[in-house]
Amino acid sequence: MPESATSALIERKAGKAQGTAIETVDSARCKQALRRLDATQRRWVEQTGFEPRPGRFVLVPDGNGKLARVLVAIDPADPLGSLAGLPHALPAGTYHLADEGALGDTRLAALGWALGAYRFERYRKSGRAAATLAVDAEDLAALAPLVEATARVRDLVNTPTEDMGPEQLAGAVKQLAKAHKAKVREWVGEELLAANFPTIHAVGRASHRAPRLVELSWGKASDPKLVIVGKGVCFDTGGLDLKPADGMRNMKKDMGGAAHAIALAGLVMQAGLPVRLTLLIPAVENAVAGNAMRPGEIITTRAGHTVEVDNTDAEGRLILCDALAYGAEQQPDLMLDFATLTGAARVALGPDLPVLFANHDGAAEQLLDAGRAVADPLWRLPLWRPYRKMLDSSVADFANAGPSRHAGAITAALYLERFVPDGLSWLHLDTYAWNDADRPGRPRGGEAMGVRATFAFLQNRYAH
Structure with missing residues (x-):
């Protein structure tokens, strides 16, 4: 199986947040998500022109300019497609889903992430590795065979x-x-x-x-x-x-x-x-x-x-x-x-x-x-x-x-x-x-x- 698909999901250690948080939002939850940011971060999001339209995302920095959080706009009726475009769009690294997100079915969303990480590389390498999503052990066990x-x-x-x-x-x-x-x-x-x-x-x-x-x-x-x-x-x-x-x-x-x-x-x-x-x-x-x-x-x-x-x-x-x-x-x-x-x-x-x-x-x-x-x-x-x-x-x-x-x-x-x-x-x-x-x-x-x-x-x- 392609390395991009196998490595796209990793086991999340119990009780620990691994990597950068991804918070999913829709039009109803966007204002709540913005209120959780500090004033500087809110101004940053506003200046990027971020809107809660499915497929849009914004990288939110902390006070030192490091990546602190990712806001992702989704369609709650399409959990499989919610994160599918992110593995090769986000900076390389590890991410996890924040508890406050708008997603109902996080397992399907994680599957979509893994499917989006796939690249056919037998004849040409695609470049950088896909970003990694940390998921619960139970989800990883259920999803790995489907991804494969x-x-x-x-x-x-x-x-x-x-x-x-x-x-x-x-x-x-x-x-x-x-x-x-x-x-x-x-x-x-x-x-x-x-x-x-x-x-x-x-x-x-x-x-x-x-x-x-x-x-x-x-x-x-x-x-x-x-x-x-x-x-x-x-x-x-x-x-x-x-x-x-x-x-x-x-x-x-x-x-x-x-x-x-x-x-x-x-x-x-x-x-x-x-x-x-x-x-x-x-x-x-x-x-x-x-x-x-x-x-x-x-x-x-x-x-x-x-x-x-x-x-x-x-x-x-x-x-x-x-x-x-x-x-x-x-x-x-x-x-x-x-x-x-x-x-x-x-x-x-x-x-x-x-x-x-x-x-x-x-x-x-x-x-x-x-x-x-x-x-x-x-x-x-x-x-x-x-x-x-x-x-x-x-x-x-x-x-x-x-x-x-x-x-x-x-x-x-x-x-x-x-x-x-x-x-x-x-x-x-x-x-x-x-x-x-x-x-x-x-x-x-x-x-x-x-x-x-x-x-x-x-x-x-x-x-x-």
């Missing part, structure tokens, strides 16, 4: 494909397995055909990097079975239905679903949840070559359905369908998947809200509630089954895409649903996994969206 999981997603997605191909993505699974004494199984190249994973092979066969399916297993066989699947398209040219330049530019992020699944599996194992965990990562590169999958081809999937390839750029659902079919064979209590699946989801909800599809209302509501509780929101769209007709094929059971651009996120989810047996509870998250621009706590590049929500949901479901 977010950093893992960001690092995996930010790494360019030359250094994060199918083999390296599988390596990330193996590294995680080693840390938690889990078992790993892998099918590579032609082994996929022998083991009946034809769609994973079809999508990845044109790359000089062999496609693969990686399976991690952990936990007691007697515990409820949990299957987590992540789309691992390490780069997506679109195949023979080639993407234009602007659509291909950031396609290193098309393994974002796999990054989310890996991070969530790490949280499950680190927390010791009483589940029999299976993590499945189909890892491919959708490339162009003489043996590339062609439009019009018909593939017989692992589940026995025949699928006509209407569009080679609808490849994510193809690799997922074999992984979902294999996961369903284990008859799990719950199966969930993450995928950077459709641009239609982004058109519908924008870049920040992952789309949730579910075949069980109770599980969906519980996940949505968990997301709201941890400030990691999701939004549910319907599995509107009449739209299955949009994937009709005249020569196969159905197609992987269709002529209509309507309801693209829904039709993709309906495609995947065909590989989930009736009665199996299934959750599908269509996520962007990316920030287009720098914002406090959300640096440009790879982003974890829905990991904290799904982990909180799993804790509620399985922890006793």
Whole structure:
């Protein structure tokens, strides 16, 4: 995990104030905060033009010109974003939250601080270290795994494909397995055909990097079975239905679903949840070559359905369908998947809200509630089954895409649903996994969206 993320939070010693106090204010509390300052400090704050608008802060000196306190304007309804812009904006050093602040949820605020401290430094160092926030031991223990999981997603997605191909993505699974004494199984190249994973092979066969399916297993066989699947398209040219330049530019992020699944599996194992965990990562590169999958081809999937390839750029659902079919064979209590699946989801909800599809209302509501509780929101769209007709094929059971651009996120989810047996509870998250621009706590590049929500949901479901 990046040093900036690990060092951003430290344990606060009981009964001691470490470093400089940060006092959070809103419009209602600003006058109270100013009254606690001496006359010279009040004049200083007034002369800086400080106003209690979210995102604004002012450094307050003591009589010797040393930093005595920081006033930070916040939106109390957004604790996660309250401190997120500070780690690289404040002078280097240690800070703590003053008791008089306007924050209600200080744990979420501390999480936002740590997320804002992240920098991707594999290829370029960012300069000075982030400022440090001292928090209670209990908060640090709860937050450290979440910070690590977010950093893992960001690092995996930010790494360019030359250094994060199918083999390296599988390596990330193996590294995680080693840390938690889990078992790993892998099918590579032609082994996929022998083991009946034809769609994973079809999508990845044109790359000089062999496609693969990686399976991690952990936990007691007697515990409820949990299957987590992540789309691992390490780069997506679109195949023979080639993407234009602007659509291909950031396609290193098309393994974002796999990054989310890996991070969530790490949280499950680190927390010791009483589940029999299976993590499945189909890892491919959708490339162009003489043996590339062609439009019009018909593939017989692992589940026995025949699928006509209407569009080679609808490849994510193809690799997922074999992984979902294999996961369903284990008859799990719950199966969930993450995928950077459709641009239609982004058109519908924008870049920040992952789309949730579910075949069980109770599980969906519980996940949505968990997301709201941890400030990691999701939004549910319907599995509107009449739209299955949009994937009709005249020569196969159905197609992987269709002529209509309507309801693209829904039709993709309906495609995947065909590989989930009736009665199996299934959750599908269509996520962007990316920030287009720098914002406090959300640096440009790879982003974890829905990991904290799904982990909180799993804790509620399985922890006793």
